[in-house]
Amino acid sequence: MVKRVLIMMSLTSSILFAPLTLPAYASNLPAFDAQQATEMLTSGGASVRGRAYVISKRGLLNQEKTYAKSRIISLFPMTPYLQAWYDRYKNDIFAGRFELNPATSTYSARVLADDEGRFQFRGLKPGRYLLFTEIPFTTTVRIRQDTGRTRSTVQVFSDWSAEVTTEPIYRSRKVKRDFTGMVHRIVEIKQDGTTVDLGEFDN
Amino acid sequence: MRHFNIRSSFGITIAAIATLSLSTSAPAAAEEICPASSTRCWYLIFGVGDAPKRRLYLADFLVRKPEPSITQIDMVDIPEQDGDGADHYVYTMDFKCDQKQMRRNRAYRMFANGKIETQPMSDWVPVLPSVFQRAYELACDPKVRNNPSRNSMVLTGNMFRPIDVADLTRQLLWKTNSKSSQRL
Numbered sequence: 570m571v572k573r574v575l576i577m578m579s580l581t582s583s584i585l586f587a588p589l590t591l592p593a594y595a596s597n598l599p600a601f602d603a604q605q606a607t608e609m610l611t612s613g614g615a616s617v618r619g620r621a622y623v624i625s626k627r628g629l630l631n632q633e634k635t636y637a638k639s640r641i642i643s644l645f646p647m648t649p650y651l652q653a654w655y656d657r658y659k660n661d662i663f664a665g666r667f668e669l670n671p672a673t674s675t676y677s678a679r680v681l682a683d684d685e686g687r688f689q690f691r692g693l694k695p696g697r698y699l700l701f702t703e704i705p706f707t708t709t710v711r712i713r714q715d716t717g718r719t720r721s722t723v724q725v726f727s728d729w730s731a732e733v734t735t736e737p738i739y740r741s742r743k744v745k746r747d748f749t750g751m752v753h754r755i756v757e758i759k760q761d762g763t764t765v766d767l768g769e770f771d772n
Numbered sequence: 773m774r775h776f777n778i779r780s781s782f783g784i785t786i787a788a789i790a791t792l793s794l795s796t797s798a799p800a801a802a803e804e805i806c807p808a809s810s811t812r813c814w815y816l817i818f819g820v821g822d823a824p825k826r827r828l829y830l831a832d833f834l835v836r837k838p839e840p841s842i843t844q845i846d847m848v849d850i851p852e853q854d855g856d857g858a859d860h861y862v863y864t865m866d867f868k869c870d871q872k873q874m875r876r877n878r879a880y881r882m883f884a885n886g887k888i889e890t891q892p893m894s895d896w897v898p899v900l901p902s903v904f905q906r907a908y909e910l911a912c913d914p915k916v917r918n919n920p921s922r923n924s925m926v927l928t929g930n931m932f933r934p935i936d937v938a939d940l941t942r943q944l945l946w947k948t949n950s951k952s953s954q955r956l
Contacts, residue, residue: 614886
């Protein structure tokens, strides 16, 4: 566990958005300003805490939540660049990741959620931030497979004409599949020294 | 108070973590462990004390050269419990490698409530033993930076903010969260 976390924090955390990233100019976003992001990340006295989850199973009567247990939670300062990116991709973060400047994830606050998915960022300045995390989960899905066989139905009408309908025979079964949910949220800290409690939240 | 480096029992644990964490990325060179795009590359370089008064020191392997004769690194000092209530300390240290001298360029300590107290630049002094000797070695000897695991230095992460390094260290190595953390 520790091994996995150390490796993740040190190596893969910064590839959150890195692979397949296109140059920022490709999308006509404003330039990413590292100096501004650094300034927004200098120490303050505010905190943000919460517990992120995704709905991993939706039933008729209940739903199942999967929390961000031991997951990396990132908090990005809302620079003009990030705001423009978010405005464009907030409804399709998955696609937007491929156009995000990798430096954005470098200049971020990052914490590790505990084994119940709770996290806390400390030492933040007042301002706007984008919180982001990925939550993997496994859920059961029903898939329909074509068996290769067909079923024919003969319908005979009153004039003795007939119609033959042939349709494939499907087999339905349940399988477990892995998914990754993405949770993102705008966080606004209005006053230094305060704690913004997001509670339990998803998208 | 007991000083230790990697040979103490706690150190052995750290060494094991290092071995595990580095085993997936075969080359031990720091430059390869921390991508070129990194702005931080924190390594655990020294520890001291027994629970509940342990203290860990991390250093940023991305050394700077503000002047040709000066090598500069950032360090984080994380107390498990500190008498003066500081959550962690951050130092920017300057070294004159050829003269084996050091000075504190700037430093601050941060309290759990977010308050920060800064300390002014110090005079040049000979490199002190223990943690500063370790910092001197990594700042001035590229062989140490290129072989951190052989020199008992453990990759901890590339978090941009020192406070995130402090929280992660407490969370993973001491199984505690930050002093100010609260349950929902």
